[in-house]
Amino acid sequence: MARPxxxxxxxxxxxxxxLEKSLWFFKEVIGLEETEARDGVHYLRAWGDFQHHTLSLEAGDGGQVRHIGWRTKRPEDVQAFRELLEQDGVEVETVKAGTTPGIGEAIRFPLPSGHQFELYYDVEKPKADEHRRSVLKNQTYKAWAKGVSPRRFDHVNIHTDTDAALTYDFLREQLGFKMREYVRDDDGNVLAGWMSVTSLVHDLAFIQKPSLPSPARLHHISYWSDDSQDILRAAxxxxxxxxxxxGPGKHGISQALYLYVMDPGSGCRVELFTGGYLIFEPDWEPVEWTLAERDLGNTYWGDTVSDKEDNNVTIMA
Amino acid sequence: MARPxxxxxxxxxxxxxxLEKSLWFFKEVIGLEETEARDGVHYLRAWGDFQHHTLSLEAGDGGQVRHIGWRTKRPEDVQAFRELLEQDGVEVETVKAGTTPGIGEAIRFPLPSGHQFELYYDVEKPKADEHRRSVLKNQTYKAWAKGVSPRRFDHVNIHTDTDAALTYDFLREQLGFKMREYVRDDDGNVLAGWMSVTSLVHDLAFIQKPSLPSPARLHHISYWSDDSQDILRAAxxxxxxxxxxxGPGKHGISQALYLYVMDPGSGCRVELFTGGYLIFEPDWEPVEWTLAERDLGNTYWGDTVSDKEDNNVTIMA
Amino acid sequence: MARPxxxxxxxxxxxxxxLEKSLWFFKEVIGLEETEARDGVHYLRAWGDFQHHTLSLEAGDGGQVRHIGWRTKRPEDVQAFRELLEQDGVEVETVKAGTTPGIGEAIRFPLPSGHQFELYYDVEKPKADEHRRSVLKNQTYKAWAKGVSPRRFDHVNIHTDTDAALTYDFLREQLGFKMREYVRDDDGNVLAGWMSVTSLVHDLAFIQKPSLPSPARLHHISYWSDDSQDILRAAxxxxxxxxxxxGPGKHGISQALYLYVMDPGSGCRVELFTGGYLIFEPDWEPVEWTLAERDLGNTYWGDTVSDKEDNNVTIMA
Amino acid sequence: MARPxxxxxxxxxxxxxxLEKSLWFFKEVIGLEETEARDGVHYLRAWGDFQHHTLSLEAGDGGQVRHIGWRTKRPEDVQAFRELLEQDGVEVETVKAGTTPGIGEAIRFPLPSGHQFELYYDVEKPKADEHRRSVLKNQTYKAWAKGVSPRRFDHVNIHTDTDAALTYDFLREQLGFKMREYVRDDDGNVLAGWMSVTSLVHDLAFIQKPSLPSPARLHHISYWSDDSQDILRAAxxxxxxxxxxxGPGKHGISQALYLYVMDPGSGCRVELFTGGYLIFEPDWEPVEWTLAERDLGNTYWGDTVSDKEDNNVTIMA
Structure with missing residues (x-):
């Protein structure tokens, strides 16, 4: 059987x-569309997202992320992943189809770092209501209806204060993420890695920090816009x-033009970005940035992502 | 063994x-960089291309395309493709490593439509000369050195006046291309298909025409820029x-913002474009455009790609 | 006394x-803000306009333009213009302050072509409501609240089928417009003139047509955006x-990047544009375009403003 | 006689x-064109500048600005200014026509702050060499030939550590500059003023500093680009x-999107910018920013112009 x-x-x-504030932020300011709201949970996506939702929002104590969901390549991959993970001693929880609207049967499990991942194959791709639907058959909603109006969900960036090496190995070996760029210290330890299962430079950035407000942190989620001008308009x-x-600024690593803004409701940081490059080379050699090169890697130019405002406390349950 | x-x-x-005019066009106007010139052949790539070259240019009678080269996923895929193709009665030619600078052992074969394809795995990814090299470790050349300065090679668009169905089947079944969007006539025949092996909407567009100046035509090659403004600057x-x-105009199909310009040396048309969307859904259902919808599919807005200047005669040998 | x-x-x-459709078009699609509505008339302006309104909309039979209003440099210029005009045999009407909300005492008179002009000095520059007001002290409204969201009113383009020469003379000699660019036929007659009292290439374009649906036509009004990308987003x-x-296309004359769209309520055409240049040279020599050069003057590149859709019938009463 | x-x-x-380094910076990186070089002085302008040159460069000890030149509205204004200034006790020097290539008879005099101004009316507006000339009759050079490629010279920003009030009065009363925006301290003293004789928010910014490396400093000169994307490309x-x-960042005052970069040869800072607004209202009331509002006035968003790198020492002789 093929590897899942x-x-x-x-x-x-x-x-x-x-929740009120978060809904204002994500729907009016960022401009996400709401697919539906059910049982107090709001299911949102960008105008170019196809899947039922790329963000769900619900009320609760403290900003937190329940889980980060990923779609598998084939229907049978969900169970195949379960078997592989259980063989490896990972505790895997099953989530029945429909527990989350729009999402089929899923499994949930923690990374060694404690971040909760969910895997599923089945998703609904509902059309938009007629008055919000694009005239294009390949686009879900009309673009530019409100707010920043990014095209699609892009990646997540998570932090740990545990030994990152275990998690990098897990991501690579159990889950099949490919390392695309990384920062290593002078002893060869990887401090930050940009990894992907797609042609994007990263679907997931995983970064080690000396200490964190919570052991497993979601640093930011990211929505992608088509044009640099969109980012300046967003500002x-x-x-x-x-x-x-x-921001605005441009990372050396990934070459992304970015803004970072925090949802005032949940404390979750959102990266609005464009640019970057795609990796189609099958033998991509991960780009290594030493500590001496890290500044250029972080900031090609522009307003720097420093620790100055690095205070969001989005923990993972 | 896994399918190649x-x-x-x-x-x-x-x-x-x-050749003189083509070199001026591609190097000074489009702004491609020259990796090297050897035996009268010039090897060019965009500033963000990694592979040795994405375009080679040589002098000869009439504008023509010798072949369109594709990189396989694994080294062993080249031979695996050969076997599959020969089993299917396709005549496959072997090209020894180094025949083309920067490219390893390859096979060449015609599509049913007559277009010549080349497959190889091994490529060199030479660094740029120091004075043209980007300060970024993940970028080959400094951007914006001259001309339009697109980021990377993107796709090819080829035309046939034979029965396209045979070739669509071949592309899908022998070569693994996935159909992403297509136009069909009222009898269900596919007249134009946008296909890819990557997350791009198309690496290859294949279009049937009632008649052509040559049986197998390359309609255009395409280089990608990051921003809409780049396309207006290109104009x-x-x-x-x-x-x-x-152009400028925006296709409905693929959502690309485009300009089409012809190399005055070879007659080869070049599309300069940005925008579009990426397909990560593993169960992507090809977007169907009927004849009645074709106009919107061709032109969401802007200057139309009509038949008015559709006169390039880039044949394939 | 100084010339007015x-x-x-x-x-x-x-x-x-x-009116309903026009309000939808101008407020929701173009994204103008409403200063106030009084007695059935809606007073609109762009987010960067300072004056009380730059467009008023009211219901009536057929799309028409009551008048085009201009602000004088000094309070006393209104009466000085009246005297000059009356000396010249022009019939001048007085409009009492407050007849139009936000506008002080005015005079109205026809150009030789029949287009009705209004001149006034006093205008109100009301602040925006607090929730729509920009955080910037030099900007009236928050930008990007809805629709295309251009910055400011820019110019008008009017057509005549009478002898244009009389009107050019009138605009230049009575009203002080400076010719910036013009098209002339082989006999030296000016067929189209771009004229301004500011550093813009034109506040007013005046164009002669062989025949028109109404003797005096407003061809379009124009709102200005900051960036090329804004025009593509508008598309x-x-x-x-x-x-x-x-459109989009770029004029040679004035170098403007444009879209032309018609208000479905009034039939008034609106140009959305950016680019262009400013004229600060006090001895600007009008740029002459011959008939042979007119095509380049009309269209530097892009979708052409042809006569194909040149069917708006906004007459002037 | 009308006021000059x-x-x-x-x-x-x-x-x-x-000089070598400055020529590389201004010609290759910024992308200015050279009208001519004579007697060791290089005369440069942007592709959209009409006047013979907007920047001259020559070798000498230390980075310095000889003078800032301004064009008068009428030929007779040069002598009229001389008379006004001399009546006021200002020492005025005459510069014979042709002393500076492309510039007619001029007068030179110091502001109260010591900055040297030059006034003239006659300028040459030479066409570009044929191979660099635009195909447009209203544009001097082909745009985008090299480097950043801004459209035109825009403004100067000068600093003083003397009592600024004297100079503001002089600029307003002797030279006719209008105050557009200003920062004042809690005692009502103007600390920074953005002034213009055109519809731009400023042709001249004049700023008081507690202490400076030289009594009269040129802080920066500024070239204007059409699009936001141009500024990001410049970065x-x-x-x-x-x-x-x-940078990039956006000022609240003037609403300009900016980059600031220093010529490594002369130490002269150059602002590359776009955006901003135009002032056509004849009764413009200067926008006042208090000390409490200064931060927003300086930085609407983005990388801040702090004192951190405020070390250029371009003195005025």
Whole structure:
């Protein structure tokens, strides 16, 4: 049997201590569309997302992420992953189809770092309501209806203060993530890795920090826009809505043009970005950045992502 | 053994009846970089291309394309493809490593439509000369050195006046291309298909025409830029260099923002474009456009790609 | 006494046969803000306009323009213009302050071509409501609240089928417009002139046509955006709202990047544009375009403004 | 006789301690065109500048600015200004026509702050060489030939550590500059003023500093680009050329999107920018920013212009 594979990042399940504010932020400011709201949970996606939702929002104590969902390549991969993980001593939970609207049977399990992942194959790809639907058959919603209006969900960035090496191995060997770029210290330890199962430079960034407000942190989720100008327009929109943010700037690593802004409801940081490159070479050699090169890797130019505002506390349950 | 797979589009080998003019066009106007010139053949790539070259240019009678090269996913895929193709009665030619600078052992064979394809795994990914090299470790050349300066080679668009169905089957079944979007007539025949082996909507567009100047035509090759503004800047550059072009416009199919301009040396058309979307869904259902929807599919808005200037005669040997 | 001078274009008073549709078009699609509605007239302006309104909309029979308003440089210029005009035999009407909300005492008179002009000095520059107000002290509204969201009113383009020479002389000699660019036929007659009282290439384009649906036509009004990308985003927005338009394209004359779209309520055409250049040279020599050069003057590149859709019938009363 | 008036900013005469490096910076990186070089002085302008040159560069000890040149509205204004200034006790020097290539008879005099101004009316507006000339009749050079390629010279920013009030009065009363925006301290003293004779928010910014490396400093000269994307492209170009810079960011005051980079030869800082707004209202009330509002005025968003790199020492002789 073929090794099971992850096809793509699916969604993030977010809990907000101020749901009203989070809904305002994600729907009016960022401009996500709501597929549906059920049992107090709001299911959102960008105008170019196909899957039922790429972000769910519900009320709860403290900003937290329940899990990060990924879609497998084949239906049978979900069970195949379960077997592989259980063989490896990982505790795997089953989630019945329909537990989450739009998502079929799933498994959930923690990374060695404690971050909760969910894997599933079946997803609904509902059409948009007619008045919000694009005239294009290959686009879910009309673009530019409100707010920043990014095209699609792109990646997640998670932090650990445990030994990252275990988790890098797990991501690579159990889950099939390929390392695309990384920062290593002078002893050869990987401190930050940008990994993907797709042609994107990263679907997942995994970064080791000396200490964190919570052992397993979601640093940010990221939505992708088509044009640099969209990011500058986003800066105007965020500023006029009274939101503080970092950027614009351009990373050396991944070559992404970015803004970082925090959801005032959940404390979850959102990266609005464009640019970057795609990796189609099958023998991609991970790009290594030494500590001496890390500054250029972090910031090709622009407003720096420093530790100055690095205070979001989105823990993972 | 796993089915052999194609990883990505590699390069196009172009013959120009006016090499001087083609070099001016591709190097100064489009802004491609020259990796090397050997035995009268010039090997070019964009600043973000990693492979040795994505376009080769040599002098010869009439504009023609020798072959379209593709890189396989694994080293053993080249021989595996040979076996599969020969089992199917396709005549396969072997090309020894190094015949083309930067490219390892390859096989060549015609599609049912007559277009010549080349498959190989081994490629060199030479660094740029120091003074042209980017300060970024993940980028080959400094961007914006000259001309339009697109980031990377993207796709090819080829035309046939034979029965396209045979070739669609061949592309899908022998070579593993997935259909992403297509136009069909009222009898259900596919007239145009956008196909890919990557997350791009198309690495290859294959289009049936009632009649053509040559049985197998390369309609255009395409280089990708990051931003819409790059395409508008390209329009200024082309105009100031005395080149006629079609666009800017935006396709419905693939959602690409485009310009089409012809190399005055070879007659090969080049699409400069950005935008579009990526397909990560493993169960992507090809988007169908009927004849009635074809106009929207061709032109979401802007200057239309009509038959008015559809006169390039880039044949395939 | 100093010669009276016009400082800037002020506003256009538009009558729509389908006010509901016009309000949807200008407020939701174009994204203008409403300063106030009084006595059935809606007063609109762009987010960066300072004056009370730059467009008024009211219901009436047939699309028509009541008048085009201009602001003088000094308070006393209004009366000085009246005297000059009356000396010249022009019939001048007085409009009492407050007849139009936000606008002080004005005079109205026809150009030789029949187009009705209004001149005034006093205008209100009301602040925006607090929730729509920009955080910037030099900007009226938050930008990007809805629709295309252009920055400011820019110019008007009017057509005549009478002898244009009389009107050019009038605009130049009575009103102080400077010719910036023009098209002339082989006999030296000016067929189209781009004229301004500001540093813009044109506040007013005046164009002679062989025949028109009404003797004095407003061809289009124009709102200005900051970035090329704004125009491409506008194209998406117009298309998704079911509106047909011409462009994007770039004029040679004025170097403007444009879209042309018609208000479905009034039939008034709106140009959305950016780019262009500013004229600060005090001895600017008007740029002459011969008939042979007119095509390049009309279209540097892109989708052409042809006569194909040149069917709007916005007459001037 | 009418009061003499300044029409526009003309040019800056810069002395570089490393002319070679300055020429590389301004010609290859910024992408200015050279009209001519004579007697060791290089005369440069942007592709959209009409005047003979907007920057002159010559070798000399230390980075310095000889003078800032302005063009008057009428030929007779030069002598009228001389009379006004001399009546006011200002020492005025006459410069014979042709002393500076392309510039007619001029007068030179110091501001109260010591900055040397030059006024002239006559300028040559030479066409570009044929191979560099735009196909457009209203544009001097082909755009995008090399480097950042801004459209035109825009403004100068000068600093003083003397009592600024004297100079503000002089600029307003003697030279006719209008205050557009300003920062004042809690005692009502103007600390920074953005002033213009055109519709730009500023042709001249004049800023008081507690202490300076030289009594009269040129802080920066500024070239304008059409699009936001041009500024981001400029950031890539500067970075790849090994140049440090501040930005991208957006000022609240003037609403300009900016980069600041220093010529490594002369130490003269150059602002590359776009955006901003135009002032056509004849009764513009200067926008006042208090000390409490200064941060927003300086930085609407983005990488801040702090004092951290505020070390250029371009003195005025």
């Amino acid at each position: 594979e992850i096809a793509k990042l699916g969604h993030v399940a977010l809990v907000s201590s101020d 105007d929109i965020l500023k006029e809505n009274g939101l503080r943010f970092i | 797979e194609i990883a990505k589009l590699g390069h196009v080998a172009l013959v120009s009846s006016d 200024d550059i082309l105009k100031e260099n005395g080149l006629r072009f079609i | 001078e016009i400082a800037k274009l002020g506003h256009v008073a538009l009558v729509s046969s389908d 998406d927005i117009l298309k998704e709202n079911g509106l047909r338009f011409i | 008036e300044i029409a526009k900013l003309g040019h800056v005469a810069l002395v570089s301690s490393d 890539d170009i500067l970075k790849e050329n090994g140049l440090r810079f501040i």
